[in-house]
Amino acid sequence: MNKLLFTTVLLVVSACSHHNSNASLYQQLGEQEGIEAIVEAFINQIGNDERIFAYFADTHVSRFRDKLILHFCDISDGPCVYDGDNMVDIHTGMNITEGDFNHTVDLLIAAMNEVGVSHRVQNRLLARLAPLRDEMIYI
Amino acid sequence: MRILIIFSLMWAGSIAHAADGKLIATPGVSQIEGSAGGGIVPWAQLAGYASRDEIAGNVFCSRGDVSDYRLDVCGAQANFYDRVEFSVAKQRFRINAADLTIRQDVFGIKTRVYGDLVYSRFPQVSLGVMHKRLRDDEIANALGAKRSHGTDFYVAASKLHLGAFAGYNWLWNLTARHTSANELGILGHGGSDQGRRLQLEASTAVLLGRHVAVGVEYRQKPDNLGLGEDDWKDIFVAWIPNKHLNVTAAWLDLGDIAGAKNQRGWYLSVTGNF
Numbered sequence A: 001m002n003k004l005l006f007t008t009v010l011l012v013v014s015a016c017s018h019h020n021s022n023a024s025l026y027q028q029l030g031e032q033e034g035i036e037a038i039v040e041a042f043i044n045q046i047g048n049d050e051r052i053f054a055y056f057a058d059t060h061v062s063r064f065r066d067k068l069i070l071h072f073c074d075i076s077d078g079p080c081v082y083d084g085d086n087m088v089d090i091h092t093g094m095n096i097t098e099g100d101f102n103h104t105v106d107l108l109i110a111a112m113n114e115v116g117v118s119h120r121v122q123n124r125l126l127a128r129l130a131p132l133r134d135e136m137i138y139i
Numbered sequence B: 001m002r003i004l005i006i007f008s009l010m011w012a013g014s015i016a017h018a019a020d021g022k023l024i025a026t027p028g029v030s031q032i033e034g035s036a037g038g039g040i041v042p043w044a045q046l047a048g049y050a051s052r053d054e055i056a057g058n059v060f061c062s063r064g065d066v067s068d069y070r071l072d073v074c075g076a077q078a079n080f081y082d083r084v085e086f087s088v089a090k091q092r093f094r095i096n097a098a099d100l101t102i103r104q105d106v107f108g109i110k111t112r113v114y115g116d117l118v119y120s121r122f123p124q125v126s127l128g129v130m131h132k133r134l135r136d137d138e139i140a141n142a143l144g145a146k147r148s149h150g151t152d153f154y155v156a157a158s159k160l161h162l163g164a165f166a167g168y169n170w171l172w173n174l175t176a177r178h179t180s181a182n183e184l185g186i187l188g189h190g191g192s193d194q195g196r197r198l199q200l201e202a203s204t205a206v207l208l209g210r211h212v213a214v215g216v217e218y219r220q221k222p223d224n225l226g227l228g229e230d231d232w233k234d235i236f237v238a239w240i241p242n243k244h245l246n247v248t249a250a251w252l253d254l255g256d257i258a259g260a261k262n263q264r265g266w267y268l269s270v271t272g273n274f
């Protein structure tokens, strides 16, 4: 019975989600324009969050914005090559905690909600970013 | 009592700073023996939203209502630094026909030994212990159970795959439990047929959004008393409006329990996270 129920759940889930499945993640994110909107909203979210903003007190926001857009474009298979500092170098010395990292993910989700990125596309971007966490926390 | 004091202190402290260091919905809910899990299976996740630098406390109450029986459970968990989970569950098992209640206390400890449900490459793995003590052991004794208390040992592995199915997050958990418990321990431990056994349990769920998960569970059970104890199954939907609350409803198929056939019915559970 369980197998049947589970299969049913999966079928329902996949039936209502087949459009767009051939588009690259970059396209699903709305290409350059969409990624810029996400990063803009994300920076706003960080600016309004005392806990995370503390990490960015001395950051040049315009560089961070440009490099993060490039990073998201690259990681979502867009036509860009990330040329900023690598993840380990840039985050070394910040001693980002696991809780703060995960909280930043919540801010990114809030930013994506704000600009109307669908739940399923959000998860696909998060899936690409999640493996990077180990390079960034407690260093 | 000591545990209650610790929990109230934590609760008071948590008003200042509630743990929120995990992605919403990912810690799971509270299973009937007190551990973080699904409804009937303990999962590898530790209860609540504590990250490695946080402490989380949770309280829960659940009710399972099938044809001839009802189980009410209330309990609490404390999660220290996403490393150790302590849990306590007070169960009241009601036999409708006999107008009789069997009470059992379950004390649990679970420790995360590897990984992170969401972020590590391989599944999160935890080891757990559940110590069970009957407060009313007359029925267990009458049915031939060897002991009125006993201890389960289990290992659990869980993984959440981000965007696994058409962009939806998918969670699975496998648990292997070494146990002598009859019907959770409500009917004591051991019996004429056999002693300790390894039992397999599994859960899987799809998160339909940040706030809703649907899934199924399966729990293998031993038959020490020779009463035809059946494996348990359920299908559940959990609603997680925020990081302080979750509500789970399930449809239970518990098979035969102590001679009463086809025990099916509803399950409802509420957990508060601090």
Ligand code: HEM
Binding pocket: A052, A055, A056, A058, A059, A060, A063, A064, A067, A068, A071, A083, A084, A085, A086, A090, A091, A094, A096, A100, A101, A102, A104, A129, A130, A132, A133, A136
């Ligand atoms: C997967 C998650 C993350 C990604 C992909 C990411 C990516 C980036 C990128 C591309 C840059 C710009 C690099 C450059 O200027 O060359 C950057 C800078 C920065 N990141 Fe992250 N980051 C992540 C998580 C975090 C978290 C969780 C924090 C803190 C809580 C953080 C704090 C910073 C700060 C403060 C800077 C600016 C450094 C400076 O001022 O030069 N990052 N990050």
